[in-house]
Amino acid sequence: MLGEQRNLGRRTLLSQIRKVGPLPRIELSEQTGISRATVTTITAELLERGLIEEIPVEPKGKDLKRGRPKVDLKICGAAFNVAGIKLANRSISIVICDFEGETLSEYWSALDRTTYAPEDLLAMLMAELEQATARADMSLNDISAFGLGLAGMVDVVEGVVRWSPSITERNFKLRDVLSQRLGKPVFIDNDANLVAKAEQYIGMGKNVSDFLVVTIENGVGMGIVLNNELYRGTRGCGAEFGHTKVHLDGALCRCGQRGCLEAYVADYALLREMAVGTQLTGNRDTTADMAALIEAARAGDKTANSVLDRAARMFAIGLANLVNIFDPKLIILSGERMQLDFLFADEVLESIRDIVVQVDAAPPEIVVHKWGDLMWATGAAVYAIEGLGELTLQELAGHVA
Amino acid sequence: MLGEQRNLGRRTLLSQIRKVGPLPRIELSEQTGISRATVTTITAELLERGLIEEIPVEPKGKDLKRGRPKVDLKICGAAFNVAGIKLANRSISIVICDFEGETLSEYWSALDRTTYAPEDLLAMLMAELEQATARADMSLNDISAFGLGLAGMVDVVEGVVRWSPSITERNFKLRDVLSQRLGKPVFIDNDANLVAKAEQYIGMGKNVSDFLVVTIENGVGMGIVLNNELYRGTRGCGAEFGHTKVHLDGALCRCGQRGCLEAYVADYALLREMAVGTQLTGNRDTTADMAALIEAARAGDKTANSVLDRAARMFAIGLANLVNIFDPKLIILSGERMQLDFLFADEVLESIRDIVVQVDAAPPEIVVHKWGDLMWATGAAVYAIEGLGELTLQELAGHVA
């Protein structure tokens, strides 16, 4: 049981290489505190297994130094391809990445249904994956692992979807069943955590051990990374930041309660307020109405401005509460919707500083990270990369014996 | 650097013995996954150093079994004595414990000042410690380590009080200076974390890896234990749960902001509301006024009931927010003031269930833990126990070489 020390070394070095990018063995040794001898031994293993590769030393060093030149090591992107799948309400997006996290191909498809029976879900996933890989001039066989994120309650350890709005049955062993169908490892998680994982591995949280990621899509979500690990409460339904209460007996939320943050800042919340006295399309797709609302505010419409203003103040309160509770070093506002820019306005971020309990240490950094539409699927791909890396290390551990 | 494996084993076994109480080597092996051989080796070391002791096997086993009887191991209380100090606004409390966490002596003393210059603080602490140890028929020399908790911003790693309402100067290296004066190791921390530590080591969080501790004294505090470790944000001022906002532009808090939870549930908040139309003493010590308020409510006074009722609803919201964010397994409401019982009433705890986002997994357990007046000082003592244990293990690591 204590014989995991070697694997600890492997993990440490591999993740350091992933984080710090190409770097020579000697710096690996310095940064991790592992001796040069051991670094040599372990990196040799990783090289042989194909997880990392040496970068041929550039012929003319820019800074001309004597001595044997350093040889940079980096993650070998070509080691594996992985697919990340985000199953949303009426759409599915799939991203194919290499082992380094480089996006190779993107895919999006509308779905005609919201809820699937287990067997239908599997069939749909297989079909969409076929499409997505074909689009990238690949076949399913070229993919070494799959990551999947969906809304609901997910037991990550068991790989079971306890409940999801996308699946008719409860306690569906999605991970194992899909894995068997694909013949490859599959990793599943609640979608709230996807973006946090993406930020941690290939985004703005790459070198930060503790940070929060707040996402605004239809609802308001949050991912928590503490001590370099994703924190997933005890029930696997993600941090319900959107349903923290910011006002006693406040606005009605679609969850049935009152005063939820989401009931003030989500698009449906804004539009229902605006609906009083304005002409809206009332479409299911709120994009057009939201654009109209923003435009009206910009044009000086008092109602529109009032609506947006309150939303911004509520959002600031919600974020300030997070700061007061976690005292994090960094909060990443990760979003895809340009319409919600007003929430990320400088005034909002500044007002947070006033709301937070005043101490004379620097307040946490709050940054906005705009991703493309496939942010979520990329997070799922990162899960696959992480899980696959871990599996490969385990395999190495067994191999040596 | 990777050569810490032995100390890891020592730490694992020592903490397991502390948690699970007296247990034989073979169970230690099973529970920790460390082989019997290694358990023998390590426990021999710990025995020799005096950190643990064997419990003489009882002459007649109640469950009569054949074979060599198990020999229980337990923490050796007599190994060390430690003192825990809680420096409060106008009082100081000191608890002396043995290495097992058993309280040997309690001490409380009023202070004539709120704020001390560094030199005065040291003199005061030394004097009070002399008193406290004398009360226990000991001398300072009988104490092997000291734990100290105080309000403010504390850099635990450096042992520096960045700022505290109790000290005139900033950035006072309290830990090292006091340690030098006492000739023994000293450990300091923000007081918000004290109770969490106490719950973790000798309280209701003993066998729980993730839990929250909420305390209500004058303010509302919180301690966070995640993955068996106390989580202390980045600035060392503790989780400011009391200043999370539960109402936009709500009641005025003494921190200058509006809508803080504390501004609804702290004693001063209740009394100022009650002050409208009622006769109160207005004393600095709010105990009498609070008792009067509670009594009035019990007697059916409408105003009093309204005041308490809103406080309870706000408190429920605050707790529900914690549940939504952390999804913990356990929340401990740790308090000393009987006057605040109304906050812990069953109706409040039940209403939380309604406020929390509904999933069909069991909601977190919320328990009330009533400690004596010296709860905080006991937490400080636990710090000393923990730190001293760690120091001793380090010493063992060096000793072997």
Add this chain to the structure above:
DNA sequence: TTTATTTAATTTGACGTTCGAATTTAAAAT
């Protein structure tokens, strides 16, 4: 061109640690 110098990376050998298997110990049962 050859040799010296410098720095990165590897190899070597010693030491520490863990663990399975064999052994010893301490009790009850025969």
Add this chain to the structure above:
DNA sequence: ATTTTAAATTCGAACGTCAAATTAAATAAA
């Protein structure tokens, strides 16, 4: 007394880490 049973210990093999010595690969100097 002897056997049986189960806990604890001892022993030796295998593995891992690391400091020191060595090798490798470059530039600078002769």
